[in-house]
Amino acid sequence: MKLVVVSAGLSTPSSTRLLADRLTAAAVGRAGPAAEVEVIELRDLATAIAQHLTSGFPPPRLAAALDAVAAADGLIAVTPVFAGSYSGLFKSFFDVLDKDALTGTPVLLGATGGTARHSLVTEHALRPLFAFLRAVVVPTAVYAATEDWGDDGLARRITRAGAELAGLVGPFEPATAVDTTPDTDTAAAIAPRSLTGANTSVDPADGFEIVPFAERLAALKG
Known part of the structure; x- marks a missing residue:
């Protein structure tokens, strides 16, 4: 190479x-x-x-x-x-x-x-x-x-x-796994997790609650 x-x-x-x-x-x-x-x-x-x-x-x-x-x-x-x-x-x-x-x-x-x-x-x-x-x-x-x-x-x-x-x-020698921890300067890291799709459940530490769209829509129609 x-x-x-x-x-x-x-x-x-x-x-x-x-x-x-x-x-x-x-x-x-x-x-x-x-x-x-x-x-x-x-x-x-x-x-x-x-x-x-x-x-x-x-x-x-x-x-x-x-x-x-x-x-x-x-x-x-x-x-x-x-x-x-x-x-x-x-x-x-x-x-x-x-x-x-x-x-x-x-x-x-x-x-x-x-x-x-x-x-x-x-x-x-x-x-x-x-x-x-x-x-x-x-x-x-x-x-x-x-x-x-x-x-x-x-x-x-x-x-x-x-x-x-x-x-x-080309082929390279085996090595330890690359650290894929998100960096603080990446868009995914600084965007709200509710927007990136990373959250699938409510975490009280986030300070907000995720409500499924269908429930929100039903509440508005009611």
Whole structure:
């Protein structure tokens, strides 16, 4: 299995690269020692990407990076959040990638930001981009805000996402079961349980009573 990691972090050290490394470790931990990993730091290719956009010809280092992504069995793509979306450098790299290069390729998405308010960037920006490229995006995308580092919820999401990528790429080594405990930032966790269908009986601790629709309708008619 060849796993390619694209990190669009700009600083050194970079929280974006840190998230990319943790996602990689989770995927490799499930895929086994046969996994081959190549990391592409986009900040080192910024000038080459600009040259390709203006000339139509990629310099050698960029050409090698584009070939690596096209040949990958699985891709991890992580970007910092700028102005509520992926960074321009991140988008520019995938703009110069051949439009068919990621067709059918399993992709794990990640993003980092300073606040949890941007946590849906993986869904409203990243996922549509890779759907357009016809990649197979794993169900769990991972967003890490500043306050998430060291939190058990982030660790669970990373583990689950890595396992999903490894499962799509190919057979992986047996491992302990992935923790599927709902995270507090998922829609199902924050929605009332009466709306998600999770409650089948009355729980006094909830502070409300569930009345079957037929009984409510009969009471209104009466």
